[in-house]
Amino acid sequence: MTTSTTLKPFTLADAGGAEYRFPRGRLALLCFVKEDCPTCRLSMPLLEAAHRGFGDMVDVWAIGQDTLGNAVLVEQYGLTVPVLDDDALGVSFAYDLDTVPSVFLVDGDGNTLRSFIGFGRDDWSELIDELATMTGLAVPLVDWEEYPESRPGCGSRSVEPVISERLVAEAAGSPLRARKIEIASGDDEHEFLFDQGLTDGLPAVPPTPERVLRMLSGTKRDAQEVVAIVPPNLAPATVEKVAINAVMAGCKAEYLPVVLAAVEAMCTDEFNIHGVSATTMGASPAMIVNGPIRERIGMNSGLGALGAGNRANATIGRAIRFVLRNVGGAKSGGTERSTLASPIKFTLAFAEWEERSPWNPYHVDHGFDPEDSVVTLFAATAGPTLVVDQTSTSARQMGGSIGLVMETLAHPRARGSQDTLLVLCPEHLDTITRDGWTKQQLLDRIQEVTSRPLRELMPDEDSGVGIRPEQFGPDGPTEEQLNQLMPKFANTDNIHLVVAGSDAGKFTSVFQGWSSGPRGSMVVSRKIEEA
Amino acid sequence: MCAMKILDPTDEREPIRRQLTPRPEHLTGTVGFLDISKPRGNVLLDRLEVLFTERLPNVEVRRYAKPTFTKPAPEDLRRKIAEECGFVIEALAD
Numbered sequence: 001m002t003t004s005t006t007l008k009p010f011t012l013a014d015a016g017g018a019e020y021r022f023p024r025g026r027l028a029l030l031c032f033v034k035e036d037c038p039t040c041r042l043s044m045p046l047l048e049a050a051h052r053g054f055g056d057m058v059d060v061w062a063i064g065q066d067t068l069g070n071a072v073l074v075e076q077y078g079l080t081v082p083v084l085d086d087d088a089l090g091v092s093f094a095y096d097l098d099t100v101p102s103v104f105l106v107d108g109d110g111n112t113l114r115s116f117i118g119f120g121r122d123d124w125s126e127l128i129d130e131l132a133t134m135t136g137l138a139v140p141l142v143d144w145e146e147y148p149e150s151r152p153g154c155g156s157r158s159v160e161p162v163i164s165e166r167l168v169a170e171a172a173g174s175p176l177r178a179r180k181i182e183i184a185s186g187d188d189e190h191e192f193l194f195d196q197g198l199t200d201g202l203p204a205v206p207p208t209p210e211r212v213l214r215m216l217s218g219t220k221r222d223a224q225e226v227v228a229i230v231p232p233n234l235a236p237a238t239v240e241k242v243a244i245n246a247v248m249a250g251c252k253a254e255y256l257p258v259v260l261a262a263v264e265a266m267c268t269d270e271f272n273i274h275g276v277s278a279t280t281m282g283a284s285p286a287m288i289v290n291g292p293i294r295e296r297i298g299m300n301s302g303l304g305a306l307g308a309g310n311r312a313n314a315t316i317g318r319a320i321r322f323v324l325r326n327v328g329g330a331k332s333g334g335t336e337r338s339t340l341a342s343p344i345k346f347t348l349a350f351a352e353w354e355e356r357s358p359w360n361p362y363h364v365d366h367g368f369d370p371e372d373s374v375v376t377l378f379a380a381t382a383g384p385t386l387v388v389d390q391t392s393t394s395a396r397q398m399g400g401s402i403g404l405v406m407e408t409l410a411h412p413r414a415r416g417s418q419d420t421l422l423v424l425c426p427e428h429l430d431t432i433t434r435d436g437w438t439k440q441q442l443l444d445r446i447q448e449v450t451s452r453p454l455r456e457l458m459p460d461e462d463s464g465v466g467i468r469p470e471q472f473g474p475d476g477p478t479e480e481q482l483n484q485l486m487p488k489f490a491n492t493d494n495i496h497l498v499v500a501g502s503d504a505g506k507f508t509s510v511f512q513g514w515s516s517g518p519r520g521s522m523v524v525s526r527k528i529e530e531a
Numbered sequence: 532m533c534a535m536k537i538l539d540p541t542d543e544r545e546p547i548r549r550q551l552t553p554r555p556e557h558l559t560g561t562v563g564f565l566d567i568s569k570p571r572g573n574v575l576l577d578r579l580e581v582l583f584t585e586r587l588p589n590v591e592v593r594r595y596a597k598p599t600f601t602k603p604a605p606e607d608l609r610r611k612i613a614e615e616c617g618f619v620i621e622a623l624a625d
Contacts, residue, residue, distance in 0.1 A: 326540040
């Protein structure tokens with residue numbers, strides 16, 4: 001017996017379609033049951049007896065949790081008591097049931113007079129006695145000796161894992177506001193997503209309300225908070241919309257904070273995702289993750305870090321592409337105008353192997369604390385291009401090799417217009433640090449080895465690409481200017497160095513950037529707010 | 532089997548369901564009559580064809596049939612109808 005509460009009104013139908021409204025202004029005995037619960041089955045004859053004994057004055061109703069099971073109960077127990085169909089579990093959910101059977105004796109206004117869960121012989125006999133007293137009708141004959149003293153109930157179907165998520169998603173207080181799309185039962189959901197242009201050309205996970213709700217458990221942020229305004233359509237991406245796209249990309253809920261931070265970074269003026277998407281050069285964000293979250297969500301920073309096989313790497317990178325595509329409306333042939341594009345347009349995210357390097361990790365060099373988890377976006381147009389060097393034995397040689405390969409990015413004569421992402425492999429790192437070099441020394445060496453006199457960087461008969469003489473006035477460059485050395489990058493800050501890859505193998509990778517600086521895309525880092 | 536519900540991943544400015552093709556005011560050109568091969572579908576289409584020939588002498592009627600009503604029309608048949616006809620009338624019922 002519990003203190004009285006007022007039960008919520010409901011309308012349910014029986015198998016024949018007759019509607020039952022609660023409350024009806026008279027006593028009611030409600031018993032929630034499911035067919036595969038032995039304790040519910042044990043209770044059915046008593047409920048039937050109560051209906052036969054008091055049904056003229058009391059609404060005695062069984063409320064069954066699945067349509068097929070209800071029919072089985074009616075047949076096996078020869079029930080005449082109305083069995084109402086709560087297959088959708090809306091009432092079971094609204095009543096916050098944990099257990100079946102759940103029995104409620106209720107007055108005409110819906111206030112509970114008595115309630116219990118599971119089976120208790122005394123509970124039932126007292127209930128039946130009370131009904132007899134209240135109605136003045138005879139106590140139906142029950143052979144109580146046939147019944148056990150007590151039996152625990154079973155879990156209500158409304159709290160089963162997948163079902164409860166659906167019910168929360170559908171309830172009035174649901175955090176979900178996105179338009180619901182019904183895929184007809186004859187349609188294949190994957191074909192539907194392809195047909196609607198919602199995927200990147202690979203299958204996507206259908207974003208059901210249950211899955212999206214589970215995804216939202218990965219953040220404390222309000223589902224309707226606007227994370228960013230996404231170009232090119234300048235559409236607001238709420239936490240919910242990001243979560244929907246993260247589901248489609250295959251993310252787990254614990255990846256969501258990374259995706260949210262990456263969407264914020266992507267949609268800054270500095271990163272300029274509109275230009276990155278639209279350029280015929282074909283750019284796409286390459287994402288580097290630093291800090292403790294790498295380990296927690298199992299990102300790969302080691303063997304094969306830039307390739308396939310790790311769920312976190314693959315799906316986080318894909319999720320921001322989905323946000324860009326679906327929320328922002330950036331689609332190939334629309335505002336995405338890449339001449340060739342690259343597989344980076346599917347996904348590229350990886351973690352830095354901070355522990356492998358004696359140098360500061362990337363985020364610490366850029367003003368964050370070591371304990372911060374940080375996502376960094378680099379607009380990559382090509383790569384990974386390998387620096388294959390199995391023979392250099394000094395830091396100077398190693399830096400020279402990396403620089404000489406970097407010089408070819410975009411065009412060997414291209415100078416100062418791009419950033420680059422340098423993913424240094426552990427064996428090359430060891431060659432460099434064995435000589436006691438700092439990160440800055442390596443970057444300086446790259447600038448040194450790529451420095452060429454202007455006269456070698458001008459267009460000629462071999463190639464029309466180069467620094468044009470008219471930039472130096474109508475008479476062209478002076479002799480002094482022609483001898484002036486020009487490094488590949490405007491500044492060592494334009495070389496973004498992280499350490500990743502397996503312990504074995506002398507293969508560093510470099511990624512070519514897009515146009516750098518305020519007129520192109522700048523590398524943007526954002527702290528990841530964890531749930 | 533229940534229909535699956537998903538949440539719209541887009542900014543919701545475009546309707547996502549398939550839309551009906553706009554209905555023109557006048558019937559011209561070629562109309563395909565597709566018999567899905569349910570019993571007596573041909574009877575309905577035979578009668579319609581008589582009426583069309585009487586009332587719309589300038590409209591050409593072409594007949595097609597699905598191999599079986601239990602499966603979607605084969606891709607080749609759909610393409611053929613789309614190429615040859617401006618309109619299609621499908622006889623669904625028994």
